[in-house]
Amino acid sequence: MSVLSVYHESRPDQPLKVLTHLEDIAPTLAQVGVQLERWEAGAPVAAGASQEEVIAAYRPQIDRLMSERGYLAVDVISVTRDHPQKEELRAKFLDEHRHAEDEVRFFVAGRALFSLHIDDMVYSVLCEKNDLITVPGGTRHWFDMGEEPHFVAIRLFGNPDGWVAEFTGERIADQFPRLDD
Ligand SMILES: CSCCC(=O)/C(O)=C/O
Numbered sequence: 001m002s003v004l005s006v007y008h009e010s011r012p013d014q015p016l017k018v019l020t021h022l023e024d025i026a027p028t029l030a031q032v033g034v035q036l037e038r039w040e041a042g043a044p045v046a047a048g049a050s051q052e053e054v055i056a057a058y059r060p061q062i063d064r065l066m067s068e069r070g071y072l073a074v075d076v077i078s079v080t081r082d083h084p085q086k087e088e089l090r091a092k093f094l095d096e097h098r099h100a101e102d103e104v105r106f107f108v109a110g111r112a113l114f115s116l117h118i119d120d121m122v123y124s125v126l127c128e129k130n131d132l133i134t135v136p137g138g139t140r141h142w143f144d145m146g147e148e149p150h151f152v153a154i155r156l157f158g159n160p161d162g163w164v165a166e167f168t169g170e171r172i173a174d175q176f177p178r179l180d181d
């Protein structure tokens with residue numbers, strides 16, 4: 001179940017709103033320029049599938065999005081509890097950052113928490129399998145995969161070099177609930 005918790009940046013202990021239905025979450029996020037959609041699963045993807053197999057399973061959806069929105073690169077990120085760099089990866093994405101281009105992520109499996117820092121509000125979106133999230137370029141955000149990560153996500157980039165981020169240096173993620181809280 002996808003969940004949206006909305007906070008004022010000064011009150012990480014007290015969400016102003018918690019929404020659990022896509023019909024409520026999507027319009028709330030749309031008001032701040034963020035899109036949350038659900039894609040029907042493509043061909044089934046086996047556990048341990050390669051990046052090429054995951055992309056092949058969702059090829060029609062990926063091609064459509066790339067041609068409609070002009071994205072230039074695609075990759076697959078897969079992190080599970082036995083990933084040798086899970087702590088480093090978790091720490092990297094927990095640092096508040098922004099990308100010059102849209103952040104477009106489709107969850108093939110598993111779940112993780114995106115927190116979007118827009119004006120003086122924080123929108124924490126628990127994304128799960130079949131969710132497609134599009135965050136406008138320039139949006140401050142962080143991402144928590146949890147202590148025991150389990151997700152596979154397709155990433156689409158408007159930048160031919162793929163993942164490039166500018167870290168804000170703010171420790172705001174430390175104040176807000178994590179995936180496992
Ligand atoms: C779900 S994709 C992994 C995280 C990532 O690419 C990112 O930019 C998080 O903010």
Ligand SMILES: [Fe+2]
Binds near residue numbers: 099
């Ligand atoms: Fe990001």
Ligand code: NI
Binds near residue numbers: 047109110
């Ligand atoms: Ni799985």
